[in-house]
Amino acid sequence: MTTSSSFLRIVFEKETCGRCGGCGNYSYCQQYGTMCFGCNGTGKRLSRRGKIASQKVQAFKVDRYSVPATEIEPGDRIVYSMLEGRKRATVVAVKADPLNEGHVHIETKTGGLGVLVDSLVEKIPTVQQFADEVIPYARRFKGATIEEIQ
Ligand SMILES: [Zn+2]
Numbered sequence: 637m638t639t640s641s642s643f644l645r646i647v648f649e650k651e652t653c654g655r656c657g658g659c660g661n662y663s664y665c666q667q668y669g670t671m672c673f674g675c676n677g678t679g680k681r682l683s684r685r686g687k688i689a690s691q692k693v694q695a696f697k698v699d700r701y702s703v704p705a706t707e708i709e710p711g712d713r714i715v716y717s718m719l720e721g722r723k724r725a726t727v728v729a730v731k732a733d734p735l736n737e738g739h740v741h742i743e744t745k746t747g748g749l750g751v752l753v754d755s756l757v758e759k760i761p762t763v764q765q766f767a768d769e770v771i772p773y774a775r776r777f778k779g780a781t782i783e784e785i786q
Pocket residue numbers: 653654655656657658659660661672673674675676677678679680
Protein backbone atom coordinates (compact mmCIF):
# COMPACT_ATOMS: atom_id res chain seq x y z
CA MET A 637 0.00 0.00 0.00
CA THR A 638 1.35 3.36 -1.02
CA THR A 639 0.54 6.27 1.22
CA SER A 640 2.01 9.57 0.17
CA SER A 641 0.81 12.98 -0.89
CA SER A 642 2.65 12.79 -4.18
CA PHE A 643 1.33 11.18 -7.32
CA LEU A 644 3.03 8.71 -9.56
CA ARG A 645 2.74 8.69 -13.29
CA ILE A 646 3.96 6.43 -16.04
CA VAL A 647 6.12 7.98 -18.72
CA PHE A 648 6.62 5.91 -21.85
CA GLU A 649 9.96 6.12 -23.56
CA LYS A 650 10.07 8.43 -26.55
CA GLU A 651 12.50 9.06 -29.35
CA THR A 652 13.02 11.73 -31.96
CA CYS A 653 10.54 11.31 -34.79
CA GLY A 654 12.24 9.61 -37.73
CA ARG A 655 9.88 11.09 -40.30
CA CYS A 656 10.51 14.78 -39.63
CA GLY A 657 13.81 14.48 -37.74
CA GLY A 658 12.30 16.18 -34.68
CA CYS A 659 11.13 19.48 -36.17
CA GLY A 660 7.45 18.45 -36.24
CA ASN A 661 6.92 19.53 -39.83
CA TYR A 662 6.70 17.45 -42.95
CA SER A 663 5.14 17.79 -46.40
CA TYR A 664 2.33 20.30 -46.75
CA CYS A 665 -1.33 19.34 -47.01
CA GLN A 666 -4.43 21.53 -47.18
CA GLN A 667 -6.04 20.41 -43.93
CA TYR A 668 -3.10 20.16 -41.56
CA GLY A 669 -0.49 22.41 -43.13
CA THR A 670 2.97 21.00 -42.61
CA MET A 671 2.25 19.09 -39.38
CA CYS A 672 4.11 15.76 -39.33
CA PHE A 673 1.81 12.75 -38.95
CA GLY A 674 4.58 10.60 -37.51
CA CYS A 675 4.50 12.64 -34.28
CA ASN A 676 1.44 14.92 -34.60
CA GLY A 677 3.80 17.86 -34.86
CA THR A 678 5.54 17.26 -31.53
CA GLY A 679 8.86 16.03 -32.96
CA LYS A 680 8.78 13.03 -30.58
CA ARG A 681 7.16 9.64 -30.84
CA LEU A 682 7.10 6.50 -28.74
CA SER A 683 10.21 4.36 -29.13
CA ARG A 684 9.75 0.72 -30.02
CA ARG A 685 9.87 -0.41 -26.39
CA GLY A 686 7.89 2.64 -25.27
CA LYS A 687 5.14 1.59 -27.63
CA ILE A 688 5.18 -2.01 -26.39
CA ALA A 689 5.01 -0.82 -22.75
CA SER A 690 2.20 1.58 -23.58
CA GLN A 691 0.16 -1.12 -25.32
CA LYS A 692 0.73 -3.64 -22.50
CA VAL A 693 -0.27 -1.18 -19.77
CA GLN A 694 -3.31 -0.14 -21.78
CA ALA A 695 -4.37 -3.78 -22.25
CA PHE A 696 -3.83 -4.43 -18.53
CA LYS A 697 -6.13 -1.53 -17.61
CA VAL A 698 -8.84 -2.57 -20.07
CA ASP A 699 -8.68 -6.13 -18.80
CA ARG A 700 -8.68 -5.24 -15.11
CA TYR A 701 -11.06 -2.28 -14.90
CA SER A 702 -13.70 -3.04 -17.51
CA VAL A 703 -17.12 -3.98 -16.17
CA PRO A 704 -20.43 -4.83 -17.86
CA ALA A 705 -22.37 -1.70 -18.81
CA THR A 706 -25.13 -2.63 -16.37
CA GLU A 707 -22.68 -2.37 -13.42
CA ILE A 708 -21.76 1.23 -14.15
CA GLU A 709 -23.07 3.58 -11.47
CA PRO A 710 -23.39 7.34 -11.06
CA GLY A 711 -20.09 8.74 -9.81
CA ASP A 712 -17.98 6.21 -11.72
CA ARG A 713 -15.20 7.62 -13.87
CA ILE A 714 -15.08 5.93 -17.24
CA VAL A 715 -13.05 6.10 -20.41
CA TYR A 716 -14.44 5.36 -23.84
CA SER A 717 -13.44 5.67 -27.45
CA MET A 718 -14.89 8.20 -29.83
CA LEU A 719 -13.84 9.11 -33.35
CA GLU A 720 -11.74 11.93 -31.90
CA GLY A 721 -9.93 9.56 -29.56
CA ARG A 722 -10.29 8.33 -26.00
CA LYS A 723 -12.50 10.39 -23.71
CA ARG A 724 -12.74 10.43 -19.93
CA ALA A 725 -15.96 11.30 -18.18
CA THR A 726 -17.80 11.08 -14.87
CA VAL A 727 -21.08 9.17 -14.95
CA VAL A 728 -24.16 11.09 -13.84
CA ALA A 729 -26.89 8.54 -14.55
CA VAL A 730 -27.43 5.14 -16.13
CA LYS A 731 -30.81 4.29 -17.67
CA ALA A 732 -32.34 1.76 -19.99
CA ASP A 733 -32.44 3.31 -23.44
CA PRO A 734 -36.12 3.40 -24.51
CA LEU A 735 -35.23 4.09 -28.14
CA ASN A 736 -32.71 1.30 -28.53
CA GLU A 737 -33.75 -2.03 -27.13
CA GLY A 738 -30.93 -3.90 -25.43
CA HIS A 739 -28.96 -0.71 -24.83
CA VAL A 740 -28.29 1.36 -21.77
CA HIS A 741 -27.75 5.07 -21.91
CA ILE A 742 -24.83 6.28 -19.83
CA GLU A 743 -25.15 9.96 -19.14
CA THR A 744 -21.96 11.83 -18.29
CA LYS A 745 -21.14 15.39 -17.29
CA THR A 746 -20.06 16.09 -20.86
CA GLY A 747 -22.64 14.17 -22.85
CA GLY A 748 -23.84 10.63 -23.13
CA LEU A 749 -23.32 7.37 -24.85
CA GLY A 750 -25.51 4.41 -25.67
CA VAL A 751 -23.96 0.99 -25.20
CA LEU A 752 -25.18 -2.58 -25.50
CA VAL A 753 -26.30 -4.03 -22.16
CA ASP A 754 -23.74 -6.83 -22.28
CA SER A 755 -20.82 -4.77 -23.55
CA LEU A 756 -17.90 -3.82 -21.34
CA VAL A 757 -17.15 -0.28 -20.21
CA GLU A 758 -13.69 0.67 -18.98
CA LYS A 759 -13.54 2.38 -15.61
CA ILE A 760 -10.65 4.65 -14.71
CA PRO A 761 -8.67 3.16 -11.82
CA THR A 762 -8.79 5.09 -8.56
CA VAL A 763 -5.60 6.79 -7.41
CA GLN A 764 -5.08 3.87 -5.00
CA GLN A 765 -5.63 1.21 -7.66
CA PHE A 766 -3.30 3.07 -9.97
CA ALA A 767 -0.57 3.16 -7.34
CA ASP A 768 -1.08 -0.42 -6.11
CA GLU A 769 -1.81 -2.23 -9.36
CA VAL A 770 -1.04 -0.28 -12.53
CA ILE A 771 2.33 1.14 -11.43
CA PRO A 772 3.78 -2.22 -10.32
CA TYR A 773 2.65 -3.74 -13.62
CA ALA A 774 4.23 -0.91 -15.64
CA ARG A 775 7.53 -1.34 -13.78
CA ARG A 776 8.07 -4.63 -15.64
CA PHE A 777 8.70 -2.84 -18.90
CA LYS A 778 11.92 -1.15 -19.94
CA GLY A 779 9.95 1.30 -22.06
CA ALA A 780 8.11 2.70 -19.02
CA THR A 781 9.53 4.97 -16.32
CA ILE A 782 7.71 5.88 -13.13
CA GLU A 783 7.87 9.55 -12.21
CA GLU A 784 6.81 11.20 -9.02
CA ILE A 785 4.82 14.42 -9.21
CA GLN A 786 4.73 16.46 -6.02
ZN1 LIG B 1 7.51 13.95 -36.87
